[in-house]
Amino acid sequence: MTQQPSCPKSSKVPSPQNRHWSSSLKDPSLFKQDVAYINGEWRPAKSGRTFKVDDPSTSDLVGTCAECDAQDARAAIQAAADAFPAFRTLTGRERAKLLRKWYDLMVENAEDIAKLITWENGKPVAEAKGEVAYAANFFEWFSEEAPRTYGDTIPATVPGNRVWTVKEPVGVCGLITPWNFPAAMITRKVAPALAAGCAVVCKVPAETPFTALAVAELGHRAGIPKGVVNIVTTLENTPEIGELLTTDPVIKKVSFTGSTGVGKLLMKQSSGTLKKLSMELGGNAPFIVFDDADLDLAVAGAIACKFRGTGQTCVCANRLYVQEGIYDEFVQKVTEKVNAFKVGNGFDEATTHGPLIHDRAIAKVEAHIKDAKSKGGKIVAGGEKLSKLGANFFQPTVIRDMTPDMAMATEETFGPVAGVFPFKTEAEVVKMANQVEVGLAGYFFSRDLQRVYRVAEALEVGMVGVNTGIISDPAAPFGGVKESGFGREGSKYGIAEYQITKTITYGGMGKPLQS
Numbered sequence: 001m002t003q004q005p006s007c008p009k010s011s012k013v014p015s016p017q018n019r020h021w022s023s024s025l026k027d028p029s030l031f032k033q034d035v036a037y038i039n040g041e042w043r044p045a046k047s048g049r050t051f052k053v054d055d056p057s058t059s060d061l062v063g064t065c066a067e068c069d070a071q072d073a074r075a076a077i078q079a080a081a082d083a084f085p086a087f088r089t090l091t092g093r094e095r096a097k098l099l100r101k102w103y104d105l106m107v108e109n110a111e112d113i114a115k116l117i118t119w120e121n122g123k124p125v126a127e128a129k130g131e132v133a134y135a136a137n138f139f140e141w142f143s144e145e146a147p148r149t150y151g152d153t154i155p156a157t158v159p160g161n162r163v164w165t166v167k168e169p170v171g172v173c174g175l176i177t178p179w180n181f182p183a184a185m186i187t188r189k190v191a192p193a194l195a196a197g198c199a200v201v202c203k204v205p206a207e208t209p210f211t212a213l214a215v216a217e218l219g220h221r222a223g224i225p226k227g228v229v230n231i232v233t234t235l236e237n238t239p240e241i242g243e244l245l246t247t248d249p250v251i252k253k254v255s256f257t258g259s260t261g262v263g264k265l266l267m268k269q270s271s272g273t274l275k276k277l278s279m280e281l282g283g284n285a286p287f288i289v290f291d292d293a294d295l296d297l298a299v300a301g302a303i304a305c306k307f308r309g310t311g312q313t314c315v316c317a318n319r320l321y322v323q324e325g326i327y328d329e330f331v332q333k334v335t336e337k338v339n340a341f342k343v344g345n346g347f348d349e350a351t352t353h354g355p356l357i358h359d360r361a362i363a364k365v366e367a368h369i370k371d372a373k374s375k376g377g378k379i380v381a382g383g384e385k386l387s388k389l390g391a392n393f394f395q396p397t398v399i400r401d402m403t404p405d406m407a408m409a410t411e412e413t414f415g416p417v418a419g420v421f422p423f424k425t426e427a428e429v430v431k432m433a434n435q436v437e438v439g440l441a442g443y444f445f446s447r448d449l450q451r452v453y454r455v456a457e458a459l460e461v462g463m464v465g466v467n468t469g470i471i472s473d474p475a476a477p478f479g480g481v482k483e484s485g486f487g488r489e490g491s492k493y494g495i496a497e498y499q500i501t502k503t504i505t506y507g508g509m510g511k512p513l514q515s
């Protein structure tokens with residue numbers, strides 16, 4: 001993706017390429033170019049500027065997008081503030097019906113949304129379809145939670161008082177989402193916010209804005225009242241809009257998914273107005289295979305977990321620890337599977353794994369491989385750029401004989417590199433697994449029930465996968481500990497992030513009646 005500082009009006013006419021892309025959608029009107037969604041309307045940026053979004057597979061232009069700045073974001077915040085008083089008074093059941101309708105429209109338009117994801121993110125269409133289903137399920141789940149936001153009746157300590165609590169929406173929320181799940185990371189935040197009765201301003205990633213805008217269009221069609229959902233797009237003004245969302249006193253809550261570094265900055269900025277926060281930050285997931293594991297299950301889990309999204313998810317395995325007794329066999333089986341991958345354009349049906357998002361992602365992968373090689377790691381699969389396919393393709397890679405002094409032992413790679421570390425004992429591997437500052441997900445494979453409890457309890461992470469490499473589920477709480485952040489998304493806990501608990505004390509009831 002490249003910045004286009006001042007896009008002349010004429011460039012807003014779609015190029016033949018663009019016409020081709022959007023016209024291949026069943027509903028081309030889902031492809032929204034050069035406009036943000038503010039107060040229920042599609043508007044160009046006030047400055048008239050746009051930026052380009054490129055296909056990570058071909059580096060061709062996907063389209064141009066409104067380069068919003070603080071003026072646009074302020075208009076979006078104002079729209080949300082104006083919409084909030086009426087929206088919060090809808091009953092949970094009324095909000096549930098809106099979310100359910102949005103879910104239905106996501107399902108009806110799944111193919112088009114999946115195409116948009118593949119164009120701008122690069123993931124294979126089959127995987128993109130899986131993401132659309134995952135994304136839609138947050139609308140379904142929270143449509144079911146919206147009518148069930150109970151308070152408590154509390155026995156008072158003070159004689160004559162009555163105490164009860166009610167759940168109220170926190171207010172206008174600023175949501176900042178990443179490019180690796182262009183649809184699901186939006187719905188995972190927007191759905192609980194709306195279920196709680198909040199209005200939102202969503203700053204979507206510059207790499208994948210078109211999916212977000214299409215999801216917003218479906219929300220519009222579902223009848224979400226104007227101003228309740230606002231989407232601002234930007235490349236260049238990302239820091240400015242991030243600062244506004246974290247400092248404007250109208251915003252009462254910020255939810256961010258992204259890197260730990262940016263999360264810390266946003267948290268600092270939010271401190272001036274003490275906003276409620278949810279931070280879904282970076283991971284560095286340990287993936288442990290004990291000698292007693294079902295080896296084939298562990299291999300399948302490793303492949304699914306490590307290479308999902310070409311290694312670009314926060315919950316991807318980053319460090320594979322395999323016990324000595326099965327180390328060689330595990331490495332051999334994983335290598336065979338990786339060698340069978342078909343890397344390519346996500347629209348090619350044979351493709352199992354797409355490109356990385358941009359050249360910075362490639363650079364990090366290369367740096368981690370170089371570091372591992374220089375310290376004795378042996379590459380048994382991949383290891384090279386796939387330049388003949390395009391600028392952002394990299395061979396899925398397996399490295400054996402990894403050691404704790406290598407960068408991958410402590411830093412997240414966010415790419416298709418499986419570094420396999422040998423270990424001897426349970427105590428040793430748990431110590432290594434916990435020796436990082438982050439703690440999002442962790443996985444292990446074992447058939448020993450006592451070990452399952454012991455290790456699950458000992459891992460310093462927010463989510464543990466036991467005998468599975470895939471843990472994402474709208475019904476299950478998603479979130480981390482340590483520097484992976486705080487707050488939980490999805491599940492029965494997700495809505496609480498967008499609510500306050502108000503205590504009401506009714507005094508002076510006098511003495512109770514005695515029968």
Ligand code: SIN
Pocket residue numbers: 180181257280312313314315472478
């Ligand atoms: C993420 O990478 O942040 C989300 C992964 C998931 O929801 O499975």
